[in-house]
Amino acid sequence: MKLIKLFYVLYKIKLLSPIALYHLFRAVSTCGINLMTLLHFAEKKYSDRIAVVDDHETLTYKQLLDQSTKLAHSLVEKSQLRSGQKVGILCRNHASLVKSIFAVSRVGADLYLLNTEISKQQFDGFAERHKFDLIIYDDELSPTIQNFATKKILSYHPDLPAISNFLHSKNQVTLTRTTKGKLILQTSGTTGMSKDAAHKPSLFHYLNPFVAFIKRLKILDYDNAYIATPIYHGYGIAVLLLFMPLGKKVVITSGFNAQKARNLIRQHTIEVVTVVPLMLQKMLQTNTEDLQTLKCIASGGAKLPTKLVEETFQILGPVLYNLYGTSESGLSFIATPQDLRYSATTIGKKISGLNIRILDRNKNEVPSSTIGQLCMKNDWSILKKTWIETGDAGYRDENGYYFLCGRMDDMVISGGENVYPIEVEQILIQHPQIHDVAIIGTDDEQFVQRLKAYVVPEKNAYITEGELLEWLRPRVARFQLPKEITIVEHLPYTTLGKLDKKQLF
Numbered sequence: 001m002k003l004i005k006l007f008y009v010l011y012k013i014k015l016l017s018p019i020a021l022y023h024l025f026r027a028v029s030t031c032g033i034n035l036m037t038l039l040h041f042a043e044k045k046y047s048d049r050i051a052v053v054d055d056h057e058t059l060t061y062k063q064l065l066d067q068s069t070k071l072a073h074s075l076v077e078k079s080q081l082r083s084g085q086k087v088g089i090l091c092r093n094h095a096s097l098v099k100s101i102f103a104v105s106r107v108g109a110d111l112y113l114l115n116t117e118i119s120k121q122q123f124d125g126f127a128e129r130h131k132f133d134l135i136i137y138d139d140e141l142s143p144t145i146q147n148f149a150t151k152k153i154l155s156y157h158p159d160l161p162a163i164s165n166f167l168h169s170k171n172q173v174t175l176t177r178t179t180k181g182k183l184i185l186q187t188s189g190t191t192g193m194s195k196d197a198a199h200k201p202s203l204f205h206y207l208n209p210f211v212a213f214i215k216r217l218k219i220l221d222y223d224n225a226y227i228a229t230p231i232y233h234g235y236g237i238a239v240l241l242l243f244m245p246l247g248k249k250v251v252i253t254s255g256f257n258a259q260k261a262r263n264l265i266r267q268h269t270i271e272v273v274t275v276v277p278l279m280l281q282k283m284l285q286t287n288t289e290d291l292q293t294l295k296c297i298a299s300g301g302a303k304l305p306t307k308l309v310e311e312t313f314q315i316l317g318p319v320l321y322n323l324y325g326t327s328e329s330g331l332s333f334i335a336t337p338q339d340l341r342y343s344a345t346t347i348g349k350k351i352s353g354l355n356i357r358i359l360d361r362n363k364n365e366v367p368s369s370t371i372g373q374l375c376m377k378n379d380w381s382i383l384k385k386t387w388i389e390t391g392d393a394g395y396r397d398e399n400g401y402y403f404l405c406g407r408m409d410d411m412v413i414s415g416g417e418n419v420y421p422i423e424v425e426q427i428l429i430q431h432p433q434i435h436d437v438a439i440i441g442t443d444d445e446q447f448v449q450r451l452k453a454y455v456v457p458e459k460n461a462y463i464t465e466g467e468l469l470e471w472l473r474p475r476v477a478r479f480q481l482p483k484e485i486t487i488v489e490h491l492p493y494t495t496l497g498k499l500d501k502k503q504l505f
Contacts, residue, residue: 006074009011014243020045032319034201035105036072037243045371046247053251053268054095056156061247064099067167069175071103071157075134075168077173079151083108083180090114090123090141093231093252096155096163098240100136101231105201109133112196112233113185117495120144136163140427183191185234187327193261196476197234205379211332216334217321224249224263224454225272228256228279233496234327235300239274248272253450258282264291276301276497280320281308288315295319303404303422303435306344307429313337322347329381329388332356333402345426347394347400356376356402357387358395371395371405371420381427393420410501412441412449417479421451424472425482428453431471438491439482440504450483454504456491463487 007029027040042051043065051061059067063348076083079447087104089111091097104111112130114123116138127135135152137145145152154162178199187195214220219263225243227250229236231363243250251268253260261283261487264270270293275283278298283291294316300323312320324347325331335348350356357365358372374390381388393405406422413419421439428437435457465485473481492503 011083030177031106032108033179034108034181035241036068036102037201039068039102042245042247042326048075049247050249051244052095052098053249054093057095059095064095064102068099068102069106069266070169071099071163071166072106072175073173074169075107076102076175078161078166078169079134079153081107081109081134083178085109086112086117086130087134087136088112088127088130088132089232090135090137090145091155091232092116092118092138092254093227093236094155094254096136097231098252099167099241100155101237102369104136105181105183106175106178106274108180110182110184110198112184113237115186115232115495116141117143118148127493140209143355146448149268183237185232185327197379199330199382205384208351209380210242212334213331214246216336217298219243219246219248219272219296222248222262222271222278222295224251224268224270225274226251226268226270227262228253228261228273228275229301230496233301234325234330235274235276235323237323238331239298252423258286261288262290265293272296272298274298274300277304277308278302278493278497280312281305284308284311284315291316296321298323300324301496302491303406303425304344304413305429306426309340309344313340324348324402326388326390326392327375328383329378329390331380332381339401343401343403344398344402348402349400350402353380366395369395369397372416373408374402386448410441412451414441414444414449414451415447416478417443417477419449419451419480424451424453424482428455428468428472428476430469431463433458434468435459435461435464436491438499438501438504440501444485446485451480453482453485454491455485456488 023044025042027037031037031040043061047062048060050058051057062076080276087109089100120198124147127148133150135145138155138172147193155399156162156164172427180332182198182200185197187197209439225248227236229242231237242495256279270401282300297320304322320337320340322335324333330353333347333350336347339346339348355377358376359375360366361371369392374392377386377387391408393408394403396402405420410421425437425439434455439451442452470487492498494502
C-alpha cells in the first residue's frame with residue numbers, strides 16, 4: 001500500500017511518468033536507499049541541467065553524480081571508510097560539502113553535519129562522545145579540530161588530502177547497494193550540550209513534507225533557488241535534498257552577506273530563496289530592485305516579525321512563506337502568503353500526516369485558542385510513531401491556524417497570570433520607531449516576575465522609555481506591561497539568525 005501511495009502522489013504532482021518510474025527503480029537497484037538515490041534519479045531526468053553553483057564551480061547533474069560517485073569510491077579506497085562508520089562534516093556551503101554528503105551516504109556511513117561556529121572545546125567534547133572515524137573540514141576551521149587524531153580530510157587544498165584532490169584519483173573498488181547510513185543533525189546551536197537528531201533516508205516517510213513543500217510553495221513553477229541558510233542546519237539540508245530530485249538549479253555560497261546575496265539573486269535571476277528572518281531583514285536594507293525576481297521567499301528557523309512580513313509584502317508583493325519545523329520532528333507547518341495576510345503571526349496550517357496535541361503543564365490537552373506545548377507525531381520524525389515534546393508554546397485558533405508563543409521556558413508568571421513575551425514583542429515591534437525588540441522575564445518582589453524589554457530604535461530615531469510605555473499601555477493587558485524598557489544599539493543573535501536571549505540575563 002505504501003508503494004502504491006508513493007507512486008500515486010508522485011504521479012499527481014507530475015513527477016512520475018513511466019520513464020521516470022523506470023529511472024526510480026534503476027536508482028534504487030544501483031544505490032539502494034540512501035541520499036545518492038535522489039541524485040541518481042535526478043541525473044537520469046536532468047543530466048545536462050545545472051545542479052549546483054558555488055563560489056568555486058558550476059556543476060550539471062551528470063557532473064555532480066559522477067564526482068560524488070568517484071568520491072564515494074575514493075573514501076572507501078583511500079580512507080578505508082566503511083558502512084556503519086561515523087563521519088563528521090565541518091564545512092560551510094560549497095560544492096565539496098554537497099559531494100561529500102552524497103558520497104558518505106552512498107558508502108552507508110552515518111553523516112554528522114556540524115555547526116561551523118562551534119568552539120575547539122565543544123568540538124573536542126563532541127568528537128569524544130561520538131568517536132568519529134573521519135572528519136571532513138574546511139581549511140580555515142583547522143584550529144577547531146587540531147586535537148582530532150583520527151583520519152581527517154580537507155574540503156579543498158592544492159596538496160594535502162582533500163575532497164577536491166580525491167576526484168582525480170583512479171578507483172579500483174566496487175560499491176554495493178546499501179540502505180544503511182543516517183543523517184544526524186544537532187538540535188542546539190553553539191552553546192550547551194547538543195542532542196542528536198538522526199534521520200534515516202526513506203522513500204516513504206518523507207513523502208508528506210516533500211509534497212507539502214512542493215505544492216504550498218509552488219516549487220514546480222520555478223527553475224532555481226538560492227540556499228542562503230547553512231546546509232549544516234536542518235532547514236538548509238532539507239531544502240537541498242528537496243530540490244535535487246526536482247532538477248532545480250541550486251546556488252550556494254560560503255557565508256551570508258546581504259550585498260553578496262543581492263548580487264547573486266540578480267546574477268542568476270533567482271526565483272526562490274531560503275532565509276532566516278534576520279537575513280531577509282538585511283536584504284531588504286539593500287537595493288531591493290535586485291530582489292524583484294524573487295517569487296518565493298521561504299523563511300524559517302526563527303520567529304518572523306510582523307513588521308518584516310508587512311515590509312516584504314509592501315516591497316516585493318505576496319512572496320513570503322513562513323516554515324516551522326524542528327530537528328526532531330522535521331517540517332510541520334507552512335504559512336503561505338495568503339495565510340500571512342490572515343495573520344502575520346501565524347505559522348500556518350499543519351501538513352498532511354502530522355498529528356499534533358497542545359498540552360498544558362499537567363499533560364492535559366487544552367481547548368482551541370488556549371496556549372500549551374506543541375507535541376507532535378509523524379512518520380518523518382526521528383522517533384516515528386512517538387509523541388515528541390517540542391518545548392514550543394503555541395495554540396490553534398478556531399479556523400485551524402497555528403501560532404507560536406515562544407518557548408515554554410520563556411513563560412513568565414506575573415501576578416498569577418501566564419505571560420508569553422513573544423505576544424508583547426509582536427505588538428511592540430509595530431511601533432513605527434522600533435527596529436527590533438526582545439523581552440525576557442525578570443524577578444519582581446510584588447508580582448514574582450515581570451517583563452523587561454530591550455528595544456533597538458530605527459536608524460536616526462529617538463524615543464524614550466516613558467513614551468514607549470505610554471504607547472504600549474492601551475495595547476496590552478496590565479500584567480503584560482513591561483516593568484522597564486531598555487534602549488540598546490543592537491540585540492544578540494546566533495550565527496543562524498536566532499535571537500540569543502541568554503545574553504540578556
